[in-house]
Amino acid sequence: xxxxxxxxxxxxxxxxxxxxxxxxxxxxxxxxxxxxxxxxxxxxxxxxxxxxxxxxxxxxxxxxxxxxxxxxxxxxxxxxxxxxxxxxxxxxxxxxxxxxxxxxxxxxxxxxxxxxxxxxxxxxxxxxxxxxxxxxxxxxxxxxxxxxxxxxxxxxxxxxxxxxxxxxxxxxxxxxxxxxxxxxxxxxxxxxxxxxxxxxxxxxxxxxxxxxxxxxxxxxxxxxxxxxxxxxxxxxxxxxxxxxxxxxxxxxxxxxxxxxxxxxxxxxxxxxxxxxxxxxxxxxxxxxxxxxxxxxxxxxxxxxxxxxxxxxxxxxxxxxxxxxxxxxxxxxxxxxxxxxxxxxxxxxxxxxxxxxxxxxxxxxxxxxxxxxxxxxxxxxxxxxxxxxxxxxxxxxxxxxxxxxxxxxxxxxxxxxxxxxxxxxxxxxxxxxxxxxxxxxxxxxxxxxxxxxxxxxxxxxxxxxxxxxxxxxxxxxxxxxxxxxxxxxxxxxxxxxxxxxxxxxxxxxxxxxxxxxxxxxxxxxxxxxxxxxxxxxxxxxxxxx
Amino acid sequence: xxxxxxxxxxxxxxxxxxxxxxxxxxxxxxxxxxxxxxxxxxxxxxxxxxxxxxxxxxxxxxxxxxxxxxxxxxxxxxxxxxxxxxx
Numbered sequence: 001x002x003x004x005x006x007x008x009x010x011x012x013x014x015x016x017x018x019x020x021x022x023x024x025x026x027x028x029x030x031x032x033x034x035x036x037x038x039x040x041x042x043x044x045x046x047x048x049x050x051x052x053x054x055x056x057x058x059x060x061x062x063x064x065x066x067x068x069x070x071x072x073x074x075x076x077x078x079x080x081x082x083x084x085x086x087x088x089x090x091x092x093x094x095x096x097x098x099x100x101x102x103x104x105x106x107x108x109x110x111x112x113x114x115x116x117x118x119x120x121x122x123x124x125x126x127x128x129x130x131x132x133x134x135x136x137x138x139x140x141x142x143x144x145x146x147x148x149x150x151x152x153x154x155x156x157x158x159x160x161x162x163x164x165x166x167x168x169x170x171x172x173x174x175x176x177x178x179x180x181x182x183x184x185x186x187x188x189x190x191x192x193x194x195x196x197x198x199x200x201x202x203x204x205x206x207x208x209x210x211x212x213x214x215x216x217x218x219x220x221x222x223x224x225x226x227x228x229x230x231x232x233x234x235x236x237x238x239x240x241x242x243x244x245x246x247x248x249x250x251x252x253x254x255x256x257x258x259x260x261x262x263x264x265x266x267x268x269x270x271x272x273x274x275x276x277x278x279x280x281x282x283x284x285x286x287x288x289x290x291x292x293x294x295x296x297x298x299x300x301x302x303x304x305x306x307x308x309x310x311x312x313x314x315x316x317x318x319x320x321x322x323x324x325x326x327x328x329x330x331x332x333x334x335x336x337x338x339x340x341x342x343x344x345x346x347x348x349x350x351x352x353x354x355x356x357x358x359x360x361x362x363x364x365x366x367x368x369x370x371x372x373x374x375x376x377x378x379x380x381x382x383x384x385x386x387x388x389x390x391x392x393x394x395x396x397x398x399x400x401x402x403x404x405x406x407x408x409x410x411x412x413x414x415x416x417x418x419x420x421x422x423x424x425x426x427x428x429x430x431x432x433x434x435x436x437x438x439x440x441x442x443x444x445x446x447x448x449x450x451x452x453x454x455x456x457x458x459x460x461x462x463x464x465x466x467x468x469x470x471x472x473x474x475x476x477x478x479x480x481x482x483x484x485x486x487x488x489x490x491x492x493x494x495x496x497x498x499x500x501x502x503x504x505x506x507x508x509x510x511x512x513x514x515x516x517x518x519x520x521x522x523x524x525x526x527x528x529x530x531x532x533x534x535x536x537x538x539x540x541x542x543x544x
Numbered sequence: 545x546x547x548x549x550x551x552x553x554x555x556x557x558x559x560x561x562x563x564x565x566x567x568x569x570x571x572x573x574x575x576x577x578x579x580x581x582x583x584x585x586x587x588x589x590x591x592x593x594x595x596x597x598x599x600x601x602x603x604x605x606x607x608x609x610x611x612x613x614x615x616x617x618x619x620x621x622x623x624x625x626x627x628x629x630x631x
Contacts, residue, residue, distance in 0.1 A: 208586075209593045211603040231587065238594045240601070348587050376562040390565065403585045409564035440564055 005131065007154070011038055011073075012125035014157070015197065022201040024062050025175060025220075032062070034196065039120035041069035046121070048074050049111060053099035053136075055079045055092055056183065062204045063104045063113050064182040065192050068135070071102070072153070073126050078135040080183045082350060083402050091146075130154040137185055139279040139351055149279045158316035159282040160193035162298035166286055167248075167273060170198050174247055175220050177203045178227040179213065184349055185279045186252045190227045200225070210236040214243060223247040226268075229349055230256045237267040246270035251289075252277065253349035255337065261289035276337070281312055281321055285335075294334040303327060303335050347378060347404045357405055364388075364396045369416050371424070373433055375408055382407035383436065385415055411436035427513070435509045438480050445472055449500040463497040469504075469528055473518045476506050477532060484534040487514075492530035498522065549622045560595045561588050573618045589615075601630035 012019055015034055023034045032040075044066055048054065054071040056078045058064035071078045079096060081088050093099060100110040130153040138146045164170045176195055180187035195202045203220065207213040213236060217224055225248040228236075233251055236243075237260075246268055252275040265272050276295050277283030285295040285303075297303060301315035303323075310327050313320040326338040344353055354372055361370045361382060368385040375381035384393060390410045397406055413436065417428035447454075447464045454462045474486060498504055504522045511517050514535060520528040554568040561584070571582060578584045584592075593604040602625050604611075614624045 206606075208606045209590065209604050210597075211593070211605045212607065215605065215607070231590065235590045235594045239597045375564070379562065381564065404587060408562060437564075 006129040007131045008127045008129055010125050011128050018199055021199060023195065024065075024202045024204050026062070026204045031201075036120065037062075037066065037069065038125060039122070040066045040118045041073055042121035042123055042126055043119045044070035044113065045073040048076070048102075049100045051076065051098050051100050053077050053079050053096045054111075055081065055089065055096075055099055055101045056135075057081075057084055057101055057103035057107075057109060058113065058182070059206065060104050060115070060204065061178070061182055061191055061202060061206070063115065065202075066118065067102050067113055068182075068188075068192065072128065072132075072134050075132075077133050077150075080135055080137045080185075080188070082138055082183065085402065087399060128153060130157065135188075137183075137279045151282065152318075155282060155316050155318060156189065156193045157197060159284070159298070160189060160197045162300070162315055163189075163275070163283055163286070164194060164198050166296070166298050169194070169200065169225075169248075172223075172247070173199050173201075175201045175203050175224045176227060177205065177207065177213070177216060177220070177224055179207055179232045180227060180229065180253075180349070184253075185282065186275065186277070186349070187227075189277075189283055190250065210239045210241070214239075214241055217244040217246065220244075225250060226270075229253045230260065231348060233264045233268075233272070234260060237264045243268045248273065250275065252283065254346055256289045258289055258293065265290050278323075281323070282316060284312060284315065284317070293336050294330065295336065296334055302333065303329060305329060345374070345380070345405075347380075350402055350404055352402065352405050357401060360400045361393075361397065363400075364393060367393065369418075371416065371429075372405075372407060373429075379408045380405055381409040381411065383411050383413050383416060383433065385413060409437075409440060411440065431510045431513070434480070438508045438510075443476065444503050444505045446503050447498070447500050451500065454500055461499070463499055466492070466494050466528065469498060469520055470530075473506050473508075473520065473528075473530075474532070477508060477516055477518070477534070480508060481516075481534060483537050485537050487533040487535050490515075490531045490533050492528060494528050496522070496525060496527045498527050546622060546626060549625060550618050553618055553622060553625070556595055556599060557592070561591055571618060573622075575617060577615050577617065577621070596625065599631075600625050600628075602628045 019035050020033050022031050023037050024032045048070060054067070054076050056064060056067050056071065058067050068078050079092060079099060081092055089101070102111045102113060103109040104113050132152060133150040134153045134156065136148050136150045138148055176190065178187060178191050180191070182188055182191055191202060194200065203216065205216055207216045213226065224246055226246055227250045230251055230253070233249065247270060249264065249268060249270050249272040251272060256274050261272050271288060272290060274287055274289050275283040276285040284301050285297045287295045298315050301317060302313055304311050304313065310323045310325065311320050312323055324344055327335045328338055329335045344351060358371045361367060361372065361384065366386055366388040370382055370384035370386065372380045372382045386393065393410055394406060413432065417425045417432060419425055447468060453465050453468050470489065470492065477486065502522055504520055504527060506518060506520050509517050511531070514533055515531060516534055517531045518529065519526055550573050551568065554571050557563065558566055558568060566582070575582060578589070596602040596604060613620055615621065
């Protein structure tokens with residue numbers, strides 16, 4: 001960083017007691033020490049292209065680390081894209097013209113690195129300037145524009161040492177198994193800096209499915225620590241398996257609920273700890289979510305409230321950082337997370353701003369208006385005002401946004417509820433979304449000829465009693481509005497009779513906050529229309 | 545090839561993965577599940593592993609070199625489930 005004095009130190013002097021201990025364990029049983037890693041990195045650093053920035057795309061953990069270190073030793077800076085989509089990489093090359101791509105699998109890369117091509121340098125241990133930026137990662141800020149976050153070696157080292165001390169992991173001879181990519185800050189911090197500055201050994205693997213994680217763990221001799229995410233850990237806890245012994249589970253990237261944490265601890269039989277952090281802050285607090293919702297900051301770090309803003313300072317945080325979230329801070333300094341400020345959303349550890357996604361949606365030629373909203377299963381869906389087929393919209397979006405943010409459903413509408421300033425009217429938007437979702441989940445029903453309501457009625461040509469149809473409407477309504485109760489039937493018109501064994505469907509729409517219209521149709525013919533008045537379910541119901 | 549199992553898998557995925565915009569008849573039994581075709585991603589792959597484990601006792605691993613084949617289409621997946629199911 002400009003203005004920060006350089007601080008030269010020998011890389012080996014940073015870890016004098018563990019230089020010869022195991023750093024990385026490979027699937028074939030091969031082991032490399034920290035000294036081997038440094039020798040590999042020194043040799044590689046001399047062969048790298050003479051440019052300022054290296055885009056590190058290595059998927060293999062060990063090769064990523066060798067490259068990361070080599071780039072640093074060469075006085076270059078690593079760029080860590082959050083994904084490897086062609087557009088992301090093209091943008092990166094455009095913004096950093098003096099850069100090259102470095103990777104370990106055959107794609108369109110400038111410098112290929114492979115395990116069998118690594119050599120060990122015999123030169124003395126190199127000096128590094130720990131105040132120099134080591135890498136730049138990218139995050140979507142509240143404005144939606146990708147923000148480049150540069151971090152020095154000193155910040156990573158300090159954060160790792162504080163984390164290791166807080167979790168009592170410094171002196172543990174354990175193997176770290178991770179499902180998180182090295183390009184993600186959480187993967188980089190734990191997979192490289194934590195291991196490098198402790199006595200842990202990194203397992204060079206990328207287990208994905210629960211069964212992969214279980215198989216890998218069962219092949220490891222020592223006690224192990226599993227570094228993963230809520231989604232991965234959830235799927236692990238859902239499979240019907242016996243898990244090999246684990247010492248410790250670590251989770252980050254998305255909040256872990258108490259219930260899920262307890263389920264994971266029970267099924268994997270190990271304590272689960274959670275880290276709080278971001279690309280800007282690195283990790284700075286931890287908690288055991290099965291026991292507490294309160295976060296404990298690493299030693300020396302304080303979270304302070306200044307009016308409506310929350311500021312983080314101390315520890316590895318060199319200049320105070322204003323956070324995007326809101327917190328409740330206790331007298332003892334522990335704190336709980338209240339919510340994400342603004343419109344930042346997070347799926348599978350990736351961050352985006354709704355504002356930015358909406359812009360990308362409305363920039364599509366042929367989309368007049370549109371917006372994303374939170375849908376089921378933590379995914380997004382979208383409302384669009386457009387004549388374009390859904391598939392065309394999805395195909396266009398694929399070029400400009402990360403696939404995890406692609407809308408799971410697209411609902412074409414005639415207009416969005418905006419006021420004359422162009423601002424969305426939130427209450428009406430929620431109604432519109434609910435109506436669209438209800439229409440999409442339209443179900444088909446059929447009253448069997450054996451239904452008890454038909455016994456004795458018009459023996460030759462029975463029709464389904466209206467009250468039976470209304471009962472189906474009520475059931476579907478309550479399924480769509482689980483927190484409400486029906487106050488009264490305000491209107492019902494029976495236009496055509498329904499016969500047993502005929503398929504019919506019900507569509508609902510919310511015309512006002514407490515007013516639900518319904519239409520029952522048989523093919524395209526309307527059978528019954530009407531409306532119900534609903535109210536929020538309360539604990540104290542009024543006497544009739 | 546069991547058409548019943550293919551139909552069962554369609555329903556399992558549509559419900560389990562909340563594919564609101566997809567009807568069973570939209571899914572071609574020979575279409576790819578990931579990327580193009582149904583457009584599933586790696587988060588869905590994890591969910592599918594759990595769905596298949598719970599429903600059929602089938603374990604999916606990355607090491608299986610046939611994964612490309614297994615996930616190539618619903619027909620291929622149904623075949624894999626038939627061969628490996630324990631429930």
